[in-house]
Amino acid sequence: MATFAYILASPIGALGLNTSAKGVTQLSYLAGAQTTKPPRHGLAYEVKRQLQDYFEAKISAFELPLDVRGTPYQQQVWQLLQGIKYSEFQTYGEIAQTLGSGARAVGNACRRNPIPIIIPCHRVVRADAVGGYCGSMSGPAQQHKDWLLRHELGIQQSTPSMHQEQQQ
Numbered sequence: 001m002a003t004f005a006y007i008l009a010s011p012i013g014a015l016g017l018n019t020s021a022k023g024v025t026q027l028s029y030l031a032g033a034q035t036t037k038p039p040r041h042g043l044a045y046e047v048k049r050q051l052q053d054y055f056e057a058k059i060s061a062f063e064l065p066l067d068v069r070g071t072p073y074q075q076q077v078w079q080l081l082q083g084i085k086y087s088e089f090q091t092y093g094e095i096a097q098t099l100g101s102g103a104r105a106v107g108n109a110c111r112r113n114p115i116p117i118i119i120p121c122h123r124v125v126r127a128d129a130v131g132g133y134c135g136s137m138s139g140p141a142q143q144h145k146d147w148l149l150r151h152e153l154g155i156q157q158s159t160p161s162m163h164q165e166q167q168q
Contacts, residue, residue, distance in 0.1 A: 002028060006044045007037040011055050012147050013140075015117075019043045023065030027115045029134070029144055051117070055151070060086030062118045070112060073101070077109035084123040087152040091127045107131075122148040 004016030007030065014034035018026040024047055039045040046064065053059040068078060076099055084090055092103035092110075099106070110121040116134060122145045125131050133145035 002026065004028070004030075005037070006039050006048070007034050008039075008048050008051065009036055010051065011151075012144050015051070017044060017047055019047070020067045023067035024115055024118060025067045025069075027118060029116070029140065031140065047118075054117070057151070057154075060152075064118060066115060066118070068114055068119070070109070070114075073099075073105065074109040074112055077106055078113060078119050081110070081113070081119050081121055081124065084120055087154075089123050089125050089149075091125055092131065093127055095124065116144075117148065120148075123152075 002016065002018075004018055004026075006017040006019075008015045008017055012029070014030040014036070016026070016028040016030050017024070017039075019042075023043070027047075039048055043065070050059060050062050050064060054062070068075070070078065077095065080095055080098060092106045095106045096103045106124070110124055111134065113119050113121045113134075116122065122133060130142075130145065130149065134141040
């Protein structure tokens, strides 16, 4: 189980965050009730601010330095994902065609994305359905993808504000 330097509240649950001197290294959905560990300064504070603005529909793109590690292929996929604009979607097959690879390989790279939301793998869908998210076709991960897609399409959803961070 990963340890996170910061735990942020969000409308879709707690998010674990890690950063390095170079940029954001990890953003993960955390299950269950979590005690927040809010950032007080630096890059982590900026991540929190931009996530809050994203969830409040004040921004449609993140401007954060990233420090992601993966294979050269994964890096290519993650770079392409960052070019998918807010409320737009691409299929696994479209991305695969751009890279001269297969849709399954794109899906595997999306599954290993260490920084979901900021690297918007939720904007990648199957040709015939929404598709999975973070390696799952159902459960909380799928609910997160559905929520993010609805959020970006401007479909009203009832969720708590990020300002309501709970301390336990």
